[in-house]
Amino acid sequence: MRYRLGGLAALAVVAWMLPYQLNSYTMHVVNVMLLYAILAVGLGLAMGIAGQINLAQVAFFGVGAYATAVLTVKAGLGFWMAALLAILATAAVGLVVGTPALRVQSHYLGIVTLGLALAFTNWVTNSEVAGGAEGISGIPRPELPGIDLSNAYLYYYVELALFALTLGFGLFVVHTSLGRRMRAMRDDSLAAGAVGVEVPALRMTAFLLASVYGGVAGVLYSGLIGYVAPETFSIANMFLLLAMVIIGGRQSLVGCVVGAIALALVREVLIDYPTYAQVAYGTVVVLTVVFAPTGLAGLPRRLNSVARRLGWRRRPEQQAASLSPFRPYEPGPAPVDDAAPILEVRNLSMHFKGVKAVADVSILVPARQIRGIVGPNGSGKTTLFNVISGLYRPTAGRVLLDGRDVTAARPHALAHAGIARTFQNLRLFPALTVRDNVLVALDPSRVRGTWRYLLLPLGVWRRDRALRREADDLLDRFGLRAFADSQPTALPYGTQRRVEIARAMAARPRLLLLDEPAAGLNGDEVRQLCDIIRSIRDAGVNVVVIEHNMGMVMSLCDHVTVLAHGAIIADGPPDEVAVSPEVIEAYLGETMAMPAPAVSEAQR
Numbered sequence: 001m002r003y004r005l006g007g008l009a010a011l012a013v014v015a016w017m018l019p020y021q022l023n024s025y026t027m028h029v030v031n032v033m034l035l036y037a038i039l040a041v042g043l044g045l046a047m048g049i050a051g052q053i054n055l056a057q058v059a060f061f062g063v064g065a066y067a068t069a070v071l072t073v074k075a076g077l078g079f080w081m082a083a084l085l086a087i088l089a090t091a092a093v094g095l096v097v098g099t100p101a102l103r104v105q106s107h108y109l110g111i112v113t114l115g116l117a118l119a120f121t122n123w124v125t126n127s128e129v130a131g132g133a134e135g136i137s138g139i140p141r142p143e144l145p146g147i148d149l150s151n152a153y154l155y156y157y158v159e160l161a162l163f164a165l166t167l168g169f170g171l172f173v174v175h176t177s178l179g180r181r182m183r184a185m186r187d188d189s190l191a192a193g194a195v196g197v198e199v200p201a202l203r204m205t206a207f208l209l210a211s212v213y214g215g216v217a218g219v220l221y222s223g224l225i226g227y228v229a230p231e232t233f234s235i236a237n238m239f240l241l242l243a244m245v246i247i248g249g250r251q252s253l254v255g256c257v258v259g260a261i262a263l264a265l266v267r268e269v270l271i272d273y274p275t276y277a278q279v280a281y282g283t284v285v286v287l288t289v290v291f292a293p294t295g296l297a298g299l300p301r302r303l304n305s306v307a308r309r310l311g312w313r314r315r316p317e318q319q320a321a322s323l324s325p326f327r328p329y330e331p332g333p334a335p336v337d338d339a340a341p342i343l344e345v346r347n348l349s350m351h352f353k354g355v356k357a358v359a360d361v362s363i364l365v366p367a368r369q370i371r372g373i374v375g376p377n378g379s380g381k382t383t384l385f386n387v388i389s390g391l392y393r394p395t396a397g398r399v400l401l402d403g404r405d406v407t408a409a410r411p412h413a414l415a416h417a418g419i420a421r422t423f424q425n426l427r428l429f430p431a432l433t434v435r436d437n438v439l440v441a442l443d444p445s446r447v448r449g450t451w452r453y454l455l456l457p458l459g460v461w462r463r464d465r466a467l468r469r470e471a472d473d474l475l476d477r478f479g480l481r482a483f484a485d486s487q488p489t490a491l492p493y494g495t496q497r498r499v500e501i502a503r504a505m506a507a508r509p510r511l512l513l514l515d516e517p518a519a520g521l522n523g524d525e526v527r528q529l530c531d532i533i534r535s536i537r538d539a540g541v542n543v544v545v546i547e548h549n550m551g552m553v554m555s556l557c558d559h560v561t562v563l564a565h566g567a568i569i570a571d572g573p574p575d576e577v578a579v580s581p582e583v584i585e586a587y588l589g590e591t592m593a594m595p596a597p598a599v600s601e602a603q604r
């Protein structure tokens, strides 16, 4: 931390002293470079952090620049008033561009945003109000009392201040709740939705943020150059911007800035060879994507790991972190009405074209119950979970939680209503640490509260620190504290399974759906898992568990529902179900048989 602050202070001094060393042409180049850096940070937020393909950044830039030009030159407004309106206009365009993000997936968004970028250049080239191919000249230089901003040296300081502000804000977003939710969405939007991240609205927010950065850069550009023309906002420049972000390292905002500065310099050197320049950018982008996907920002870490592999550097002394015992939850108060179902599934069917994955299934799960769902492969168990947790809209039937109809609600809405789940094939966020995985679920922030980032940043920061403490407490309970800063993919399989349950519990659910939680665990790990599930039930959370490990089902579950071909063939206490002729027949030919209960009723 101390080194970082020292480095930052040194950079600030260099940036402050820069004008003293440069001639006016070079100063102009630096000013343009800063504009690209602001644009790249905005693009990095949308693409690198939130994972949304955004080829409209150059159009946002253009809207900011043209709106300033039209409002000052044609409408006669003062520069700063025009600047404010221009940024608002760009934000409005950002919201419009982000609207498809409410419905379509990221790769289609690439096409939508590319269309917008092309449409923008087309429109300004042909529109009278935008000055056609000649553009608009005579944009007044902005004025500040006592400071002559027509001087490139002084303009630099205005740009530098805005660059520092926009980069600082971007870093603040990345390292707090909003950025964490965006990174989770980028890594696995389905799992993010299941822990309560409002994926569609968050996607839109990413576009809104990118557009505001584009607007700020556009305003500064028109103030700097005093003239706007369509070629500045061409698709070739969009690809240059994209190259900056990819080469610099799209998952790091500082990397985006480094990429912007590096490519702006290369662009200056190759200014007389535009064709070669395009080929060179393309080649370097391809090489970066293939050989250094984390870009220049990830280079030190890669070089370090290569040096370690070659034995040039010693590996840091690693403390062998180990899984600690789970600390049981305090038992919750007894349920008020034992008979009232927490979950009710009524005549539910889910068909995929000809396949009846779930056929007219009805289930009642009363309070304080561990319900087992078993059945041969392909009997519809996971599909049932996917419908309950909102991933699929059922063909027919209803799902009620605490008596409230929640059929086909969005996954994030169901997570907020109290349904949490784990996945058959672990879906942890791979690029987030274990602590951040838990934090995403623990965090009650909503997209509509994003205004706090502008008006109450200190409050956001404090709240984040409190959440971190809560996350560490939860990791402690699950015996995972030693892994808080590890990437989940680096952990043993059994530990990852436990992290996923901890993440689901972080969402404070009423109902926990566990999809094959014992898959891949050894005997000891299965026993620990059973203790964890019992403690969760005793704390007042209802658990529905899909499992193939019949020994575990028999000893753990209070009640078992057996599915075959999408329909219920048996339902009752484990020992009754185990001897049901329908169940024995359904399992004939399966590798597993239904063993007798391993523990007595008293142990449950």
Ligand SMILES: Nc1ncnc2c1ncn2[C@@H]1O[C@H](COP(=O)(O)OP(=O)(O)OP(=O)(O)O)[C@@H](O)[C@H]1O
Residues within 6 Å of the ligand: 352, 355, 356, 357, 375, 376, 377, 378, 379, 380, 381, 382, 383, 384, 424
């Ligand atoms: N998205 C989908 N599209 C088409 N068919 C699907 C889809 N999801 C599931 N199915 C089909 O629905 C049926 C039930 O699948 P499901 O995964 O729910 O079974 P399962 O009981 O969970 O199986 P397993 O124990 O192997 O996980 C299968 O025939 C499967 O091929």
